[in-house]
Amino acid sequence: MDIPCELLVLADVIVTQDAERRVVRDGAVAVAGDAITAVGPRAEIEPAAQAERVIDLGHALLLPGLxxxxxxxxxxxxxxxxxxxxxxxxxxxxxxxxxxxxxxxxxxxxxxxxxxxxxxxxxxxxxxxxxxxxxxxxxxxxxxxxxxxxxxxxxxxxxxxxxxxxxxxxxxxxxxxxxxxxxxxxxxxxxxxxxxxxxxxxxxxxxxxxxxxxxxxxxxxxxxxxxxxxxxxxxxxxxxxxxxxxxxxxxxxxxxxxxxxxxxxxxxxxxxxxxxxxxxxxxxxxxxxxxxxxxxxxxxxxxxxxxxxxxxxxxxxxxxxxxxxxxxxxxxxxxxxxxxxxxxxxxxxxxxxLSLPHIGRLERGARADMTALDLSSPNLMPLHDPVSQAVYAATGGEVRLTMVNGRVLYMDGQHLTLDLPDLLAEAREIVAWAREQESVC
Ligand SMILES: [Zn+2]
Structure with missing residues (x-):
């Protein structure tokens, strides 16, 4: 059976947070538009999904966006x-x-x-x-x-x-x-x-x-x-x-x-x-x-x-x-x-x-909101238990990918929708602004 798929995301480990709290090894998430159309082992999903685009994260832990x-x-x-x-x-x-x-x-x-x-x-x-x-x-x-x-x-x-x-x-x-x-x-x-x-x-x-x-x-x-x-x-x-x-x-x-x-x-x-x-x-x-x-x-x-x-x-x-x-x-x-x-x-x-039942899980029908941790970060080695690693060992600094509604917003250190140098320049001015305001209080 064909799986509707514009984007296929591949990762070594997927923590789905579905009703069974399934963890999939060597997994794939198929995305069409803003929604997830399938989650499962790569060997099952990849042949059935004629993806236009593939993001292969390799040694990464993919989980729902927080x-x-x-x-x-x-x-x-x-x-x-x-x-x-x-x-x-x-x-x-x-x-x-x-x-x-x-x-x-x-x-x-x-x-x-x-x-x-x-x-x-x-x-x-x-x-x-x-x-x-x-x-x-x-x-x-x-x-x-x-x-x-x-x-x-x-x-x-x-x-x-x-x-x-x-x-x-x-x-x-x-x-x-x-x-x-x-x-x-x-x-x-x-x-x-x-x-x-x-x-x-x-x-x-x-x-x-x-x-x-x-x-x-x-x-x-x-x-x-x-x-x-x-x-x-x-x-x-x-x-x-x-x-x-x-x-x-x-x-x-x-x-x-x-x-x-x-x-x-x-x-x-x-x-x-x-x-x-x-x-x-x-x-x-x-x-x-x-x-x-x-x-x-x-x-x-x-x-x-x-x-x-x-x-x-x-x-x-x-x-x-x-x-x-x-x-x-x-x-x-x-x-x-x-x-x-x-x-x-x-x-x-x-x-x-927040009454948003269509997020917080990776499963068919959910919105394609997800993030991925780089499992080659030393603090995430070795991987005995993906959930333990995400909760106790990760800091957020290991994030490689963040996607919202099927759109990649952050990948490998790059913000794709925001201009970081511009924000940094403006943030610098805030320090002087705050000092000035505090001195007049
Ligand atoms: Zn508050």
């Missing part, structure tokens, strides 16, 4: 600008004053730098919340990446809208602009319970319902947030959100570090998803999220890097490695959260948390 389910891409501009500070001093003394001086052009630049880094480290899809978010959508489009974008709903006036009504209109306009777009889409994202009020939360959720989009929010990120929420609303963050009827199948919560057992059970019952950002939680001194318990309660848990100022890199391979290790240390249990579970979080489960 899904970075939470971040603020433009904060790449602030990477390393102020580290190792208490949260409020970091935000109030450094990040917020710089953000007040952002322009659409700068947000676009930050978005492009982040896209370049994500493509070079195997990420094919990212979810983003920021201001001037149309610039992040445009950056993703220019890079050819898949993205779920959202202008943050936060206390008004903001730099981009004066009232809540205007903010919701802005979100709806961005959604209309990208409705039906093959790569870029929208969600409704509220910043947090402590930077909004009940009216903004309810109305943003209603907008998500009306447009049939996901609704997302930073929640239970720290004990300090819980304390503030208790003081202001008389409830812990999740109880507060639940009292407003905002926890449901449409909901994705970022962080969920400070949870009690009843809240874990509640999330499972409500069908809400969670995105875990372990390195951001560690760097900001917020603690450890109970990931195993959440997964046991049936919660879909994706993985994200959070913004580059609180991480400070966007490699999902490194995020996976830390995620797997930290959970074990947190619970004193080396058997907890095995490599396969963490790879699921970075692929299939992250896709579920």
């Amino acid at each position: 899904v970075n389910a939470h971040g603020h891409a433009a904060m790449s501009l602030f990477r390393g600008v102020a580290d190792d500070l208490p949260l409020m001093e970091w935000l109030q003394g450094h990040i917020w004053p710089l953000e007040k001086r952002l322009t659409p052009r700068l947000v676009h630049l930050g978005g492009l730098i982040a896209c370049a880094e994500m493509l070079a480290t195997g990420t094919t899809c990212f979810a983003d919340m920021y201001l001037y978010e149309h610039e992040i959508a445009a950056a993703a489009e220019a890079a050819g990446m898949r993205a779920v974008t959202a202008e943050g709903v936060i206390r008004t006036p903001t730099m981009t809208y004066a009232t809540l009504e205007e903010g919701l209109e802005l979100i709806e306009r961005l959604h209309r602009r990208y409705d039906g777009h093959p790569l870029v889409g929208c969600a409704v994202m509220a910043h947090a319970v402590y930077t909004t009020d009940a009216d903004a939360l309810r109305r943003s959720f209603a907008l998500a319902e009306r447009l049939d989009l996901r609704w997302m929010i930073h929640a239970a990120e720290s004990a300090a947030e819980t304390e503030l929420c208790l003081k202001t609303f008389g409830k812990r963050p999740l109880a507060y959100l639940d009292s407003l009827e905002l926890l449901g199948r449409r909901t994705t919560l970022f962080h969920c570090v400070d949870l009690i057992p009843e809240e874990i059970e509640l999330l499972g019952k409500r069908g809400a998803a969670v995105v875990h950002c372990p390195r951001s939680n560690m760097k900001l001194g917020n603690g450890f999220a109970p990931i195993q318990a959440l997964r046991q309660a049936g919660v879909a848990v994706g993985l994200g890097t959070d913004g580059p100022a609180s991480n400070n890199d966007l490699s999902m391979f490194r995020e996976m490695g830390v995620c797997a290790r930290v959970q074990k240390a947190f619970r004193n249990d080396p058997a907890l959260l095995p490599a396969q579970a963490v790879l699921d979080m970075a692929t299939r489960d992250g896709a579920a948390a």
Whole structure:
């Protein structure tokens, strides 16, 4: 039987992340247009697929493109600008004053730098919340990446809208602009319970319902947030959100570090998803999220890097490695959260948390989003277990290929959609800009 195929990708090892978690040795992925038409042993696929083009990766590990389910891409501009500070001093003394001086052009630049880094480290899809978010959508489009974008709903006036009504209109306009777009889409994202009020939360959720989009929010990120929420609303963050009827199948919560057992059970019952950002939680001194318990309660848990100022890199391979290790240390249990579970979080489960069921796996009918690691990198030798290697040993620096929707965007050190020398020149200017801004604060 002929397999429709414009592009055939060959690799020594393919980690499919399909329902059976099949690993194929000496494998092939057939691609037609934006979709995968077959995955299997090269000996079976190659004769049946009359490929117009072949990419033979040789000694490489091919896997689904990683899904970075939470971040603020433009904060790449602030990477390393102020580290190792208490949260409020970091935000109030450094990040917020710089953000007040952002322009659409700068947000676009930050978005492009982040896209370049994500493509070079195997990420094919990212979810983003920021201001001037149309610039992040445009950056993703220019890079050819898949993205779920959202202008943050936060206390008004903001730099981009004066009232809540205007903010919701802005979100709806961005959604209309990208409705039906093959790569870029929208969600409704509220910043947090402590930077909004009940009216903004309810109305943003209603907008998500009306447009049939996901609704997302930073929640239970720290004990300090819980304390503030208790003081202001008389409830812990999740109880507060639940009292407003905002926890449901449409909901994705970022962080969920400070949870009690009843809240874990509640999330499972409500069908809400969670995105875990372990390195951001560690760097900001917020603690450890109970990931195993959440997964046991049936919660879909994706993985994200959070913004580059609180991480400070966007490699999902490194995020996976830390995620797997930290959970074990947190619970004193080396058997907890095995490599396969963490790879699921970075692929299939992250896709579920973003309502993108057609990515996060290499199988017939899925979108052709994939990445490949160079198995001749010394840190990936020898190859006993491909999943272990991807989660514990890879850093992202071994990525040879990143493809989104059937289009190669990064190959052997070259970005095919982005001008790196140009980005570097602009990034250099940002250092002087940041110094100047900080000196006037
Ligand atoms: Zn965040």
